[in-house]
Amino acid sequence: MKIRLRELSHFDKEAAETLIQKDHGLHPDDKYLKPGRIPHIWCPGCGLGVVLTTFIEAVRRNRIPIDMCSVVSGIGCTGRVAGYLDMDTYHTTHGRAIPFATGLALANPQMSVTVFSGDGDLFAIGGNHLIHAARRNVNLKVICVNNFNFGMTGGQVAPTTPLEAKTSTTPTGNAEPGFNLPYLAHAAGAVYVARWTTFHPRQLAHSISQALNKKGFTFVEAIAPCPTGYGRPNKLGSGLEEMRFYRDMTEVRNGADPKLAEIRLREKFIVGTFHDTDRPDFLENYDRNVVSRVKSKQKGKEKGKAA
Ligand SMILES: Cc1ncc(C[n+]2csc(CCOP(=O)(O)OP(=O)(O)O)c2C)c(N)n1
Ligand code: SF4
Numbered sequence: 001m002k003i004r005l006r007e008l009s010h011f012d013k014e015a016a017e018t019l020i021q022k023d024h025g026l027h028p029d030d031k032y033l034k035p036g037r038i039p040h041i042w043c044p045g046c047g048l049g050v051v052l053t054t055f056i057e058a059v060r061r062n063r064i065p066i067d068m069c070s071v072v073s074g075i076g077c078t079g080r081v082a083g084y085l086d087m088d089t090y091h092t093t094h095g096r097a098i099p100f101a102t103g104l105a106l107a108n109p110q111m112s113v114t115v116f117s118g119d120g121d122l123f124a125i126g127g128n129h130l131i132h133a134a135r136r137n138v139n140l141k142v143i144c145v146n147n148f149n150f151g152m153t154g155g156q157v158a159p160t161t162p163l164e165a166k167t168s169t170t171p172t173g174n175a176e177p178g179f180n181l182p183y184l185a186h187a188a189g190a191v192y193v194a195r196w197t198t199f200h201p202r203q204l205a206h207s208i209s210q211a212l213n214k215k216g217f218t219f220v221e222a223i224a225p226c227p228t229g230y231g232r233p234n235k236l237g238s239g240l241e242e243m244r245f246y247r248d249m250t251e252v253r254n255g256a257d258p259k260l261a262e263i264r265l266r267e268k269f270i271v272g273t274f275h276d277t278d279r280p281d282f283l284e285n286y287d288r289n290v291v292s293r294v295k296s297k298q299k300g301k302e303k304g305k306a307a
Pocket of ligand 1: 075076077078079094117118119120121122145147149150151152153158
Protein backbone atom coordinates (compact mmCIF):
# COMPACT_ATOMS: atom_id res chain seq x y z
CA MET A 1 0.00 0.00 0.00
CA LYS A 2 1.58 3.24 -1.14
CA ILE A 3 1.05 6.46 0.80
CA ARG A 4 0.89 9.24 -1.77
CA LEU A 5 -0.76 12.00 0.26
CA ARG A 6 2.56 13.82 0.53
CA GLU A 7 2.20 14.84 -3.10
CA LEU A 8 -0.97 16.77 -2.46
CA SER A 9 -1.22 20.47 -1.99
CA HIS A 10 -3.00 21.47 1.20
CA PHE A 11 -6.76 21.79 1.13
CA ASP A 12 -7.06 19.67 -2.05
CA LYS A 13 -9.67 17.54 -0.36
CA GLU A 14 -11.25 16.14 -3.47
CA ALA A 15 -7.93 14.85 -4.76
CA ALA A 16 -7.10 13.46 -1.33
CA GLU A 17 -10.35 11.56 -1.19
CA THR A 18 -9.73 10.06 -4.63
CA LEU A 19 -6.30 8.91 -3.51
CA ILE A 20 -7.63 7.48 -0.28
CA GLN A 21 -10.29 5.52 -2.08
CA LYS A 22 -7.87 4.29 -4.74
CA ASP A 23 -4.90 3.38 -2.57
CA HIS A 24 -6.17 2.89 0.93
CA GLY A 25 -9.92 2.56 1.11
CA LEU A 26 -11.67 4.75 3.62
CA HIS A 27 -10.78 4.77 7.28
CA PRO A 28 -13.78 5.38 9.58
CA ASP A 29 -12.07 8.56 10.86
CA ASP A 30 -11.46 10.04 7.41
CA LYS A 31 -14.69 11.97 7.38
CA TYR A 32 -13.53 13.86 10.47
CA LEU A 33 -10.13 14.80 9.01
CA LYS A 34 -8.74 16.93 6.21
CA PRO A 35 -6.62 14.40 4.34
CA GLY A 36 -5.11 17.11 2.16
CA ARG A 37 -3.38 18.46 5.25
CA ILE A 38 -1.46 15.24 5.85
CA PRO A 39 1.45 14.82 6.57
CA HIS A 40 0.99 16.54 9.91
CA ILE A 41 3.75 18.57 11.53
CA TRP A 42 4.08 16.54 14.72
CA CYS A 43 7.36 14.81 15.68
CA PRO A 44 7.65 11.02 15.74
CA GLY A 45 6.49 9.80 19.16
CA CYS A 46 4.44 12.92 19.92
CA GLY A 47 1.27 12.14 21.88
CA LEU A 48 -0.95 14.56 19.97
CA GLY A 49 -2.19 12.01 17.43
CA VAL A 50 -3.50 9.80 20.24
CA VAL A 51 -5.43 12.66 21.82
CA LEU A 52 -6.87 13.71 18.46
CA THR A 53 -8.02 10.12 17.81
CA THR A 54 -9.70 9.88 21.22
CA PHE A 55 -11.55 13.13 20.54
CA ILE A 56 -12.83 11.80 17.20
CA GLU A 57 -13.88 8.59 18.95
CA ALA A 58 -15.83 10.63 21.53
CA VAL A 59 -17.57 12.71 18.84
CA ARG A 60 -18.53 9.51 17.02
CA ARG A 61 -19.79 7.85 20.20
CA ASN A 62 -21.96 10.84 21.02
CA ARG A 63 -23.26 10.91 17.43
CA ILE A 64 -22.63 14.65 17.26
CA PRO A 65 -23.31 15.73 13.68
CA ILE A 66 -20.15 17.21 12.16
CA ASP A 67 -21.96 20.43 11.32
CA MET A 68 -22.88 20.87 15.00
CA CYS A 69 -19.35 20.33 16.21
CA SER A 70 -16.75 23.06 16.41
CA VAL A 71 -13.20 23.03 17.74
CA VAL A 72 -11.20 26.07 18.79
CA SER A 73 -7.48 25.99 19.48
CA GLY A 74 -4.81 28.50 20.39
CA ILE A 75 -1.21 28.49 19.14
CA GLY A 76 1.27 25.66 19.67
CA CYS A 77 1.76 22.11 18.44
CA THR A 78 -1.55 21.22 20.10
CA GLY A 79 -3.17 24.19 18.40
CA ARG A 80 -2.56 22.47 15.06
CA VAL A 81 -5.29 19.95 15.88
CA ALA A 82 -7.88 22.44 14.67
CA GLY A 83 -6.30 22.47 11.21
CA TYR A 84 -6.53 18.70 10.77
CA LEU A 85 -10.20 18.35 11.70
CA ASP A 86 -12.77 18.67 8.95
CA MET A 87 -15.43 20.58 10.86
CA ASP A 88 -15.87 24.19 11.94
CA THR A 89 -12.46 24.77 13.46
CA TYR A 90 -10.63 27.92 14.47
CA HIS A 91 -6.92 28.33 15.07
CA THR A 92 -6.99 31.49 17.15
CA THR A 93 -4.24 33.66 18.62
CA HIS A 94 -2.08 32.47 21.51
CA GLY A 95 -4.09 32.13 24.73
CA ARG A 96 -7.33 33.35 23.21
CA ALA A 97 -9.08 30.09 22.37
CA ILE A 98 -11.42 30.33 25.37
CA PRO A 99 -12.78 33.86 24.76
CA PHE A 100 -13.21 33.03 21.06
CA ALA A 101 -15.02 29.79 21.91
CA THR A 102 -17.14 31.59 24.50
CA GLY A 103 -18.48 33.81 21.72
CA LEU A 104 -19.35 30.75 19.64
CA ALA A 105 -21.04 28.96 22.52
CA LEU A 106 -23.13 31.98 23.48
CA ALA A 107 -24.11 32.83 19.91
CA ASN A 108 -25.25 29.29 19.12
CA PRO A 109 -26.07 27.31 22.28
CA GLN A 110 -27.00 24.23 20.21
CA MET A 111 -23.42 23.93 18.96
CA SER A 112 -20.94 21.59 20.65
CA VAL A 113 -17.88 23.79 21.25
CA THR A 114 -14.58 22.17 22.22
CA VAL A 115 -11.41 24.04 23.11
CA PHE A 116 -8.42 21.88 22.23
CA SER A 117 -5.15 23.47 23.30
CA GLY A 118 -1.83 23.12 25.05
CA ASP A 119 -0.97 23.61 28.72
CA GLY A 120 1.08 26.70 27.86
CA ASP A 121 -1.67 28.23 25.79
CA LEU A 122 -4.42 27.55 28.34
CA PHE A 123 -2.59 28.12 31.62
CA ALA A 124 0.14 30.68 30.86
CA ILE A 125 -1.00 33.40 28.48
CA GLY A 126 -4.61 32.11 28.53
CA GLY A 127 -4.83 31.33 32.26
CA ASN A 128 -7.08 34.22 33.15
CA HIS A 129 -9.60 33.33 30.45
CA LEU A 130 -9.72 29.74 31.61
CA ILE A 131 -10.48 30.47 35.25
CA HIS A 132 -13.21 32.96 34.41
CA ALA A 133 -14.91 30.73 31.85
CA ALA A 134 -14.90 27.96 34.49
CA ARG A 135 -16.31 30.33 37.12
CA ARG A 136 -19.07 31.43 34.73
CA ASN A 137 -19.69 27.81 33.76
CA VAL A 138 -19.71 28.62 30.05
CA ASN A 139 -20.79 25.58 28.05
CA LEU A 140 -17.30 24.71 26.77
CA LYS A 141 -15.49 21.38 26.61
CA VAL A 142 -11.82 21.98 27.28
CA ILE A 143 -9.24 19.36 26.33
CA CYS A 144 -5.82 20.44 27.56
CA VAL A 145 -2.86 18.51 26.21
CA ASN A 146 -0.22 18.74 28.90
CA ASN A 147 3.31 17.93 27.72
CA PHE A 148 4.92 19.94 30.55
CA ASN A 149 6.55 22.51 28.27
CA PHE A 150 6.10 25.00 25.43
CA GLY A 151 6.68 22.40 22.71
CA MET A 152 6.36 24.39 19.52
CA THR A 153 8.69 27.23 20.40
CA GLY A 154 11.65 25.12 21.53
CA GLY A 155 10.84 23.37 24.79
CA GLN A 156 10.76 26.31 27.19
CA VAL A 157 9.55 26.10 30.79
CA ALA A 158 5.74 26.28 31.20
CA PRO A 159 3.45 26.74 34.22
CA THR A 160 3.05 22.95 34.23
CA THR A 161 6.75 22.06 34.24
CA PRO A 162 7.41 20.16 37.48
CA LEU A 163 9.85 21.51 40.04
CA GLU A 164 13.41 20.43 39.16
CA ALA A 165 12.50 19.36 35.61
CA LYS A 166 14.85 20.46 32.85
CA THR A 167 13.75 22.49 29.86
CA SER A 168 15.61 24.67 27.37
CA THR A 169 15.15 27.67 29.68
CA THR A 170 15.72 25.77 32.93
CA PRO A 171 18.83 23.75 32.02
CA THR A 172 19.79 23.17 35.64
CA GLY A 173 16.25 22.36 36.78
CA ASN A 174 13.04 24.33 37.20
CA ALA A 175 12.97 26.47 40.34
CA GLU A 176 9.14 26.74 40.34
CA PRO A 177 6.52 24.09 41.08
CA GLY A 178 4.03 23.36 38.27
CA PHE A 179 0.28 23.92 38.43
CA ASN A 180 -1.97 21.05 39.44
CA LEU A 181 -4.38 21.52 36.50
CA PRO A 182 -7.35 19.40 37.73
CA TYR A 183 -7.24 21.15 41.12
CA LEU A 184 -7.12 24.58 39.48
CA ALA A 185 -10.00 23.79 37.07
CA HIS A 186 -12.06 22.32 39.90
CA ALA A 187 -11.43 25.29 42.19
CA ALA A 188 -12.38 27.70 39.41
CA GLY A 189 -15.75 25.96 38.95
CA ALA A 190 -15.52 23.26 36.25
CA VAL A 191 -18.42 20.79 36.46
CA TYR A 192 -16.37 17.88 35.13
CA VAL A 193 -12.67 17.29 35.73
CA ALA A 194 -10.61 14.33 34.54
CA ARG A 195 -6.99 13.50 33.79
CA TRP A 196 -5.54 10.66 31.72
CA THR A 197 -2.35 10.10 29.80
CA THR A 198 -1.97 8.86 26.22
CA PHE A 199 -1.21 5.48 27.77
CA HIS A 200 -4.93 5.44 28.73
CA PRO A 201 -6.64 6.07 25.36
CA ARG A 202 -9.86 4.19 26.21
CA GLN A 203 -10.32 6.04 29.49
CA LEU A 204 -9.43 9.31 27.76
CA ALA A 205 -12.02 8.71 25.01
CA HIS A 206 -14.58 7.80 27.67
CA SER A 207 -13.90 10.97 29.67
CA ILE A 208 -14.01 13.19 26.59
CA SER A 209 -17.25 11.47 25.63
CA GLN A 210 -18.73 12.14 29.09
CA ALA A 211 -17.53 15.74 28.92
CA LEU A 212 -19.11 16.28 25.49
CA ASN A 213 -22.37 15.01 26.94
CA LYS A 214 -22.44 17.47 29.81
CA LYS A 215 -23.70 21.02 29.95
CA GLY A 216 -21.29 23.55 31.36
CA PHE A 217 -17.54 23.98 31.61
CA THR A 218 -15.75 20.64 31.49
CA PHE A 219 -12.03 20.03 31.75
CA VAL A 220 -10.07 17.00 30.57
CA GLU A 221 -6.29 16.99 30.94
CA ALA A 222 -4.49 14.66 28.53
CA ILE A 223 -0.87 14.11 29.50
CA ALA A 224 1.09 13.47 26.33
CA PRO A 225 4.71 12.71 25.49
CA CYS A 226 6.75 15.48 23.91
CA PRO A 227 9.98 13.58 23.22
CA THR A 228 11.50 16.61 21.50
CA GLY A 229 10.89 19.36 24.04
CA TYR A 230 10.41 17.59 27.38
CA GLY A 231 11.50 13.98 26.98
CA ARG A 232 15.00 14.77 25.76
CA PRO A 233 16.25 17.11 28.53
CA ASN A 234 14.68 14.92 31.19
CA LYS A 235 16.10 11.71 29.73
CA LEU A 236 12.71 10.10 29.26
CA GLY A 237 13.73 8.53 25.95
CA SER A 238 11.53 8.15 22.88
CA GLY A 239 7.80 8.92 22.78
CA LEU A 240 7.08 5.25 23.42
CA GLU A 241 9.43 5.19 26.40
CA GLU A 242 7.78 8.33 27.74
CA MET A 243 4.41 6.51 27.46
CA ARG A 244 5.87 3.57 29.40
CA PHE A 245 7.06 6.06 32.00
CA TYR A 246 3.48 7.34 32.36
CA ARG A 247 2.21 3.76 32.58
CA ASP A 248 4.58 3.11 35.48
CA MET A 249 4.12 6.45 37.21
CA THR A 250 0.30 6.64 37.26
CA GLU A 251 -2.29 5.27 39.61
CA VAL A 252 -5.98 5.30 38.62
CA ARG A 253 -8.02 6.94 41.38
CA ASN A 254 -11.48 7.84 40.07
CA GLY A 255 -13.31 10.16 42.45
CA ALA A 256 -10.10 11.31 44.17
CA ASP A 257 -9.85 14.84 45.52
CA PRO A 258 -8.15 16.87 42.73
CA LYS A 259 -6.00 18.43 45.43
CA LEU A 260 -4.11 15.13 45.42
CA ALA A 261 -3.39 15.37 41.67
CA GLU A 262 -0.12 17.27 42.01
CA ILE A 263 2.68 16.11 39.71
CA ARG A 264 6.26 15.93 40.92
CA LEU A 265 9.23 14.92 38.85
CA ARG A 266 9.75 11.14 38.85
CA GLU A 267 7.04 10.52 41.45
CA LYS A 268 3.80 8.61 40.98
CA PHE A 269 0.74 10.73 40.23
CA ILE A 270 -2.96 10.03 39.99
CA VAL A 271 -5.23 9.87 36.95
CA GLY A 272 -8.98 9.40 36.72
CA THR A 273 -12.30 11.18 36.67
CA PHE A 274 -12.05 13.37 39.73
CA HIS A 275 -15.18 15.48 39.65
CA ASP A 276 -18.60 15.30 37.98
CA THR A 277 -21.40 17.58 39.10
CA ASP A 278 -24.16 19.83 37.74
CA ARG A 279 -24.88 23.50 38.24
CA PRO A 280 -26.63 26.14 36.13
CA ASP A 281 -24.49 27.21 33.21
CA PHE A 282 -23.78 30.80 32.17
CA LEU A 283 -26.76 31.10 29.82
CA GLU A 284 -29.23 29.68 32.36
CA ASN A 285 -28.04 32.18 34.98
CA TYR A 286 -28.08 34.99 32.46
CA ASP A 287 -31.64 34.16 31.34
CA ARG A 288 -32.85 33.89 34.92
CA ASN A 289 -31.12 36.97 36.32
CA VAL A 290 -31.03 39.35 33.39
CA VAL A 291 -33.27 38.45 30.44
CA SER A 292 -36.37 37.43 32.40
CA ARG A 293 -36.04 40.37 34.86
CA VAL A 294 -35.65 42.92 32.07
CA LYS A 295 -38.67 41.40 30.36
CA SER A 296 -40.84 41.51 33.48
CA LYS A 297 -39.78 45.14 34.14
CA GLN A 298 -40.77 46.02 30.57
CA LYS A 299 -44.11 44.29 31.03
CA GLY A 300 -44.67 46.23 34.26
CA LYS A 301 -43.95 49.53 32.47
CA GLU A 302 -46.32 48.66 29.62
CA LYS A 303 -49.08 47.78 32.11
CA GLY A 304 -48.48 51.09 33.91
CA LYS A 305 -48.79 53.02 30.66
CA ALA A 306 -52.00 51.20 29.68
CA ALA A 307 -53.62 51.91 33.08
C1 LIG B 1 1.31 36.44 21.96
C2 LIG B 1 2.24 35.31 21.63
N1 LIG B 1 3.24 35.04 22.48
C3 LIG B 1 4.06 34.00 22.24
C4 LIG B 1 3.89 33.24 21.12
C5 LIG B 1 4.86 32.13 20.84
N2 LIG B 1 4.30 30.82 21.10
C6 LIG B 1 3.77 30.07 20.10
S1 LIG B 1 3.32 28.55 20.59
C7 LIG B 1 3.85 28.87 22.16
C8 LIG B 1 3.81 27.83 23.24
C9 LIG B 1 2.74 26.82 23.10
O1 LIG B 1 2.86 25.92 24.15
P1 LIG B 1 1.71 24.93 24.51
O2 LIG B 1 0.41 25.64 24.55
O3 LIG B 1 2.08 24.19 25.74
O4 LIG B 1 1.61 23.99 23.24
P2 LIG B 1 2.55 22.83 22.68
O5 LIG B 1 3.33 23.46 21.58
O6 LIG B 1 3.42 22.34 23.81
O7 LIG B 1 1.57 21.81 22.22
C10 LIG B 1 4.34 30.16 22.28
C11 LIG B 1 4.90 30.74 23.53
C12 LIG B 1 2.83 33.56 20.25
N3 LIG B 1 2.60 32.83 19.16
N4 LIG B 1 2.03 34.60 20.52
S1 SF4 C 1 7.66 19.56 19.84
FE1 SF4 C 1 6.70 18.12 21.26
S2 SF4 C 1 4.49 18.65 21.25
FE2 SF4 C 1 5.45 19.58 19.43
S3 SF4 C 1 5.12 18.05 17.81
FE3 SF4 C 1 7.18 17.70 18.67
S4 SF4 C 1 6.83 16.13 20.24
FE4 SF4 C 1 4.82 17.00 19.76
